[in-house]
Structures are given as structure tokens and as C-alpha cells.
Amino acid sequence: MTTQASKPLSVMTPLDPLSDVLRSVRLRGSIFFHASCRGEWSALAPSSKEMGPAVMPGAEHVIEYHIFLKGGGWVAVDGQPPQRMHEGDVVMLPHGDEHVVSSAPGVAPADEAAAEGNWLFRMRDDPKPIPITYSGDMFCAGSSLPTQESSTVILCGFIACDLKPFNPLIDALPRLVHLPAEGVGAWVAPMLEHAATETSARRAGGGALLQRVSEMVFVDGARRYLDSLPPESQGWLGALRDRQVGRAIALMHAEPAHPWTLEDLGQRVGLSRSALHDRFVSFTGLPPMQYLSNWRMQCGARLLRETRANVASVALDVGYDSEAAFARAFKRSTGLPPATWRRAQTQGAA
Numbered sequence: 001m002t003t004q005a006s007k008p009l010s011v012m013t014p015l016d017p018l019s020d021v022l023r024s025v026r027l028r029g030s031i032f033f034h035a036s037c038r039g040e041w042s043a044l045a046p047s048s049k050e051m052g053p054a055v056m057p058g059a060e061h062v063i064e065y066h067i068f069l070k071g072g073g074w075v076a077v078d079g080q081p082p083q084r085m086h087e088g089d090v091v092m093l094p095h096g097d098e099h100v101v102s103s104a105p106g107v108a109p110a111d112e113a114a115a116e117g118n119w120l121f122r123m124r125d126d127p128k129p130i131p132i133t134y135s136g137d138m139f140c141a142g143s144s145l146p147t148q149e150s151s152t153v154i155l156c157g158f159i160a161c162d163l164k165p166f167n168p169l170i171d172a173l174p175r176l177v178h179l180p181a182e183g184v185g186a187w188v189a190p191m192l193e194h195a196a197t198e199t200s201a202r203r204a205g206g207g208a209l210l211q212r213v214s215e216m217v218f219v220d221g222a223r224r225y226l227d228s229l230p231p232e233s234q235g236w237l238g239a240l241r242d243r244q245v246g247r248a249i250a251l252m253h254a255e256p257a258h259p260w261t262l263e264d265l266g267q268r269v270g271l272s273r274s275a276l277h278d279r280f281v282s283f284t285g286l287p288p289m290q291y292l293s294n295w296r297m298q299c300g301a302r303l304l305r306e307t308r309a310n311v312a313s314v315a316l317d318v319g320y321d322s323e324a325a326f327a328r329a330f331k332r333s334t335g336l337p338p339a340t341w342r343r344a345q346t347q348g349a350a
Contacts, residue, residue: 016240016250017240017246017249017250017253018169018222018223018226018237018240020253021167021168021169021298022169022219022222024162024298024299024301024302025161025162025163025167025169025298026160026161026162026305027159027160027161027215027218027219028056028059028159028160028161028211028215029157029158029159029160029211029212029213029214029215029217029218030055030056030128030157030158030211030214031128031129031155031156031157031213031214032055032128032129032130032156032157032158033129033130033131033132033154033155033156034129034130034131034132034144034153034154034155034156035132035133035134035144035152035153035154035155035156036131036132036133036134036144036145036147036149036150036152036153037071037073037103037133037134037135037150037151037152037153037154038133038134038135038136038145038149038150038151038152039103039135039136039151040103040104040107040136041102041103041107041110041134041135041136041152042100042101042102042103042107042108042109042110042134043100043101043102043109043110043112043134043139044098044099044100044109044110044112045064045093045098045099045100045101045156046098047096047097047098048061048062048063048064048093048096048097048158049096050098051064051096051120051158052096052160054120054121054124055120055124055158056158056160059160059161060160060161060162060163060164061096061160061161061162061163061167061170062096062158062159062160063092063093063094063095063096063158063159063160063161063170063218064092064093064096064099064156064157064158064159065090065091065092065093065156065157065158065159065217065218065221066085066090066091066101066154066155066156066157067088067089067090067154067155067157067217068085068086068087068088068089068090068152068153068154069087069088069153069154069155070087070147070150070151070152070153071087071150071151071152071153072084072085072086072087072089072152073085073101073102073103073104073152073154074100074101074102074103074104074105075091075099075100075101075176075178076099076100076102076105077093077097077098077099077175077176078097078098078099080175080176082105083176083178085178086180086181087181088180088181089178089179089180089181090178090179090217090221091176091177091178091179092173092176092177092179092218092221093175093176093177094170094173094174094175094177095170095173095175097175097176099176101154103151103152108137110134110137110138110139111137111139112139112141119141120141123141123142126142129155129156130142131143131144132144133145157214157217158214159214159215159218162301164301164333164334164335165294165297165298165300165301165330165333165334166294166295166297166298166333167298168236168284168294169222169236169237171235171236172235172236172237172238173222173225173237177221177225179221179224179225191213191216194213225237226240226241229241234282234283235283235284236283236284238283239280239283239284242279242283243269244269244270244271244276244279245269245276245279245280245283245284247268247269248265248268248269248276248280248288249291251265251268251269252265252288252291252292252295253295256292256295256296256299256318256319257296257316257317257318257319258319259319260288260289260292262276262277262288262289265288276288293329294333296318296319296320296329297318297329297330297333297334299317299318300314300315300317300318300326300330300338301330301334301341303317303318304338304341304342304345305342305345311323311326311327311338311339314326314338315327326338
């Protein structure tokens with residue numbers, strides 16, 4: 001791979017790698033359901049692959065989250081022990097796993113299909129959040145119990161994001177992220193409730209408010225999970241907290257077009273070439289130069305999507321002095337040549 005001399009990139013210099021990734025993977029959020037529950041209840045939430053076409057059409061990946069506004073319950077992902085939830089807690093499913101939300105472990109989920117048919121696709125364009133009710137084995141879409149009659153009230157939201165060319169955050173998060181109420185920002189529940197009320201009232205701009213607040217919940221959750229990790233944690237998030245590897249990642253994110261070498265990075269972070277290589281791989285599973293190549297592809301994708309720059313210009317901006325070399329690398333990452341990928345993104349947005 002050939003690179004040019006360092007030059008300014010046509011995107012903002014990141015404050016930190018986590019913020020940079022969150023900006024580049026196009027977070028789009030929405031609060032979709034307002035669930036009122038009473039008595040013994042249980043709901044099966046399908047995987048994001050099944051739910052995605054209804055709640056976030058065209059999204060490459062969908063993350064679901066729940067915030068318990070009143071009461072508590074349990075959230076269970078297959079293969080893991082159920083997680084107890086209390087009032088004010090937030091739970092996120094970063095990998096889009098099928099899961100059960102219930103009043104107690106082992107309660108059989110209500111048969112939503114039998115009760116309402118294909119209700120989700122039928123109601124997906126209704127004003128959000130869509131009210132739903134669970135009471136015993138009864139399920140009803142389109143209506144909710146009064147708050148005083150509900151033992152548990154839950155807001156359910158979805159976050160769409162890109163996985164390609166490169167999104168190291170999703171793989172770094174566990175299948176279930178539990179954010180206890182005492183660790184969740186005091187603004188979260190009031191802001192979500194306010195956004196939901198705004199949308200239900202069909203006020204102008206309510207949908208945009210709902211989307212932004214939903215995205216903020218995910219960003220806040222990712223930050224809090226990072227803060228909770230022990231010092232010896234591995235993975236990409238653990239790498240960000242390591243003094244030398246985190247510094248190397250920050251340097252590559254800040255100047256992806258710079259002609260970095262392993263020796264150059266090692267000198268900047270105070271490690272030998274071999275020590276940096278081994279330490280970087282132990283955290284991220286990738287050699288530093290492979291990480292750089294992946295990040296350049298992500299920067300290139302963002303420029304292709306957000307600007308009108310031609311492919312040759314984008315190639316230069318992310319560190320390639322050959323359009324052909326950039327196109328080959330981009331196709332390996334996304335499965336499509338840059339121009340074809342850009343057209344597909346434009347058509348998808350339309």
C-alpha cells in the first residue's frame with residue numbers, strides 16, 4: 001500500500017477515538033415502544049435481524065435498549081443468566097440478540113403473533129412511541145394502561161449504525177450492557193419521557209428530538225461501560241485506556257493520512273516496534289498497520305457519503321497516492337468499489 005505525505009484530512013480532527021467512531025458510524029435512533037405491564041408478564045423481543053426491517057428499514061445493524069421508568073423486571077439473553085432490572089435502569093443489546101423482558105425469570109412470553117397478527121409492520125408508521133400492554137398472557141398493541149395501574153413501565157428504543165467498513169465499538173461491547181440507575185445520568189429518564197410526550201402530541205420537531213435523545217442514551221451508555229472496565233480489560237475499549245496503545249490509536253485517528261510506520265508510532269508512544277506490535281495485537285487482535293488500514297477505509301467511506309469529492313481526492317485525503325490502490329482496499333472492506341458503494345448509499349438514503 002502506498003501513501004502520500006501527511007496532509008490535512010477533510011474531516012474534523014477527533015477529540016478522542018471513541019467520539020470519532022461514534023461520529024463515523026452514523027448513529028440513528030428512535031424510541032419505538034411505550035410498554036405498560038401488570039401482574040405476571042413476559043415479552044419476547046426478536047433479534048435485530050428480524051426487527052430491523054420494521055423499526056429501522058435499510059439499517060445495517062440495529063441495537064435495542066430499554067429503560068425502566070417504573071417498577072422493575074428481568075432481561076434474559078440465551079446462554080447468559082437473567083439480569084435483574086430496577087426502576088431507572090437501562091439495558092442495551094449491542095449485538096441485536098433476541099431476548100426476553102419479563103416480570104420474573106421463566107415466565108412464558110405472551111403470544112403476540114396469535115393476538116395481533118403482523119402488528120409491528122402494520123403499525124410501524126404510527127406516531128412514536130407505540131403504546132403496548134402486557135398483562136398476564138394478554139398482549140395488546142395500540143393502547144396502554146394508566147401509569148397508576150401499571151406495575152412496570154418501559155420505554156423501548158432502537159439505535160441503527162453502520163458495521164462496514166470498520167466499527168470496532170460493537171465487537172468491543174458485550175451482548176448485554178446493564179446500566180444501573182445510580183450510574184445513569186440523571187437527565188436520561190426525564191429527557192426520554194419528555195421526548196416521548198413530544199412525539200405523542202405530534203408537535204413539530206418531536207421526531208427529531210426523539211432521535212437525538214435516543215442516540216444520546218447509547219453514547220452515554222458506551223461511555224459509562226468504558227469507565228466501568230477494570231484496568232486490565234482487553235479489546236478495543238481496553239486498548240483506549242492503555243497508555244501506549246491508546247495513544248497510538250489516537251495518533252492514527254487524528255492523522256489517518258499521515259504515512260505512519262510501526263517504528264514512527266513506537267517512537268511517539270515510547271515503545272519499540274516489536275513491543276508496540278505485540279501489545280497492540282494483545283488488546284485489539286489486529287496489528288497496528290492493519291488497524292490503520294481499516295480506519296482509513298472508514299474515513300474514506302465517510303467522505304464518500306458526506307461529500308461530493310471524487311474517488312481520487314478521497315483516496316488522497318485518507319493516505320493513498322493511488323486511486324486504484326484505495327479502490328482495491330475499499331472493495332476488500334465493503335465488497336463494493338467506492339463509486340458503486342457511494343451510489344448504493346445515496347439510493348438507500350433516498
